[in-house]
Amino acid sequence: MDEAQALADRVAIIAAGRIVAEGAPADLAGQRGTEVRFTLPAGTAPADLPRVSGEVATQGRQVEISTEDPTGDLLALTGWAAGRGAALDGLTVTRPSLEDIYLTLTEDAA
Numbered sequence: 001m002d003e004a005q006a007l008a009d010r011v012a013i014i015a016a017g018r019i020v021a022e023g024a025p026a027d028l029a030g031q032r033g034t035e036v037r038f039t040l041p042a043g044t045a046p047a048d049l050p051r052v053s054g055e056v057a058t059q060g061r062q063v064e065i066s067t068e069d070p071t072g073d074l075l076a077l078t079g080w081a082a083g084r085g086a087a088l089d090g091l092t093v094t095r096p097s098l099e100d101i102y103l104t105l106t107e108d109a110a
Helices: 002-007 025-030 070-084 098-109
Strands: 011-015 018-023 034-039 055-059 062-067 092-094
Touching: 002 098, 011 025, 011 098, 018 025, 018 098, 025 098, 034 070, 062 070
Parallel strands: none
Antiparallel strands: 011 018, 034 062, 034 092, 055 062
């Protein structure tokens, strides 16, 4: 999958004998959004987070945001944290790989 993502101009994903997605690897990955993860700063609650365009999920102090606008949401989050003098520990930004897309689409088709 890594080679296909790096070398292919277009790919087709087949599940149950049907093409379930096709296009450039970057375009397919972009359809699933970007994941932003971090740990809430001490003394804050999920309700204290700024408004973001993505879907926010929390588990304890761990926050995960699935977003189509990672740049805008990161700007809101980092500005919010900087204004409080806090750090967003464990901050990661991850775009799904072609393998992630394949697994999701073939699982959905099953």
